[in-house]
Amino acid sequence: GAGVSQSPRYKVAKRGQDVALRCDPISGHVSLFWYQQALGQGPEFLTYFQNEAQLDKSGLPSDRFFAERPEGSVSTLKIQRTQQEDSAVYLCASSLRFRTSTDTQYFGPGTRLTVL
Amino acid sequence: GENVEQHPSTLSVQEGDSAVIKCTYSDSASNYFPWYKQELGKGPQLIIDIRSNVGEKKDQRIAVTLNKTAKHFSLHITETQPEDSAVYFCAASPQPRNFGNEKLTFGTGTRLTIIP
Numbered sequence: 001g002a003g004v005s006q007s008p009r010y011k012v013a014k015r016g017q018d019v020a021l022r023c024d025p026i027s028g029h030v031s032l033f034w035y036q037q038a039l040g041q042g043p044e045f046l047t048y049f050q051n052e053a054q055l056d057k058s059g060l061p062s063d064r065f066f067a068e069r070p071e072g073s074v075s076t077l078k079i080q081r082t083q084q085e086d087s088a089v090y091l092c093a094s095s096l097r098f099r100t101s102t103d104t105q106y107f108g109p110g111t112r113l114t115v116l
Numbered sequence: 117g118e119n120v121e122q123h124p125s126t127l128s129v130q131e132g133d134s135a136v137i138k139c140t141y142s143d144s145a146s147n148y149f150p151w152y153k154q155e156l157g158k159g160p161q162l163i164i165d166i167r168s169n170v171g172e173k174k175d176q177r178i179a180v181t182l183n184k185t186a187k188h189f190s191l192h193i194t195e196t197q198p199e200d201s202a203v204y205f206c207a208a209s210p211q212p213r214n215f216g217n218e219k220l221t222f223g224t225g226t227r228l229t230i231i232p
Contacts, residue, residue: 004159031218033219033220035220040225041224041225042120042122042205042207042222042223042224042225043160043205043220043222044222045219045220045221048218048219056219059219091159091160093159095218097218103218104150104162105150105218105220107152107159107160107161108159109157109158109159110158110159
């Protein structure tokens with residue numbers, strides 16, 4: 001079946017603009033994660049959803065970052081008033097979520113955000 | 117929180133030789149350890165994972181070992197091929213509670229180059 005998809009794949013924004021990044025998880029996957037990957041670094045956790053509930057947003061770097069998953073499937077990561085330090089690849093991952101064990105996270109291709 | 121260290125940061129091996137990448141983690145609550153391969157312009161792809169009730173796991177040319185006492189785990193790739201060239205990330209995750217967060221903490225990555 002289809003994997004995790006993300007759009008757009010590339011986004012160039014002028015400093016101060018708002019951006020919205022979309023993630024379509026694998027159908028039926030309960031858990032959804034957003035990660036930020038700076039150039040040459042490993043992904044870093046931003047936020048976690050179980051269905052439509054945002055259970056952990058401890059990794060969001062500032063209140064300019066906002067994520068939602070209103071119907072428990074598609075998720076949007078919004079960044080307001082973008083800054084140059086927001087330039088990174090934003091990765092979305094989903095997992096089926098078995099209750100008693102950690103499930104495999106499947107990653108999308110990412111959105112590369114460049115803030116000029 | 118969890119801290120994962122990975123080394124080496126770069127590794128070059130002759131085609132057909134073996135490659136070993138090592139990671140250490142800090143949180144004794146971590147019990148799930150996946151390894152991801154990331155090619156240029158793509159999202160991380162799971163290649164193998166291990167849970168803390170297992171000391172070693174093998175899948176064809178790829179194996180992972182885990183030493184919970186020492187808090188380290190390693191990836192072994194045998195009979196390396198040019199298509200193994202990529203960036204490899206280790207990660208760690210704690211046992212989830214009922215509605216807990218299975219977020220992954222990643223290492224900083226190893227750029228593996230296979231020399232033909």
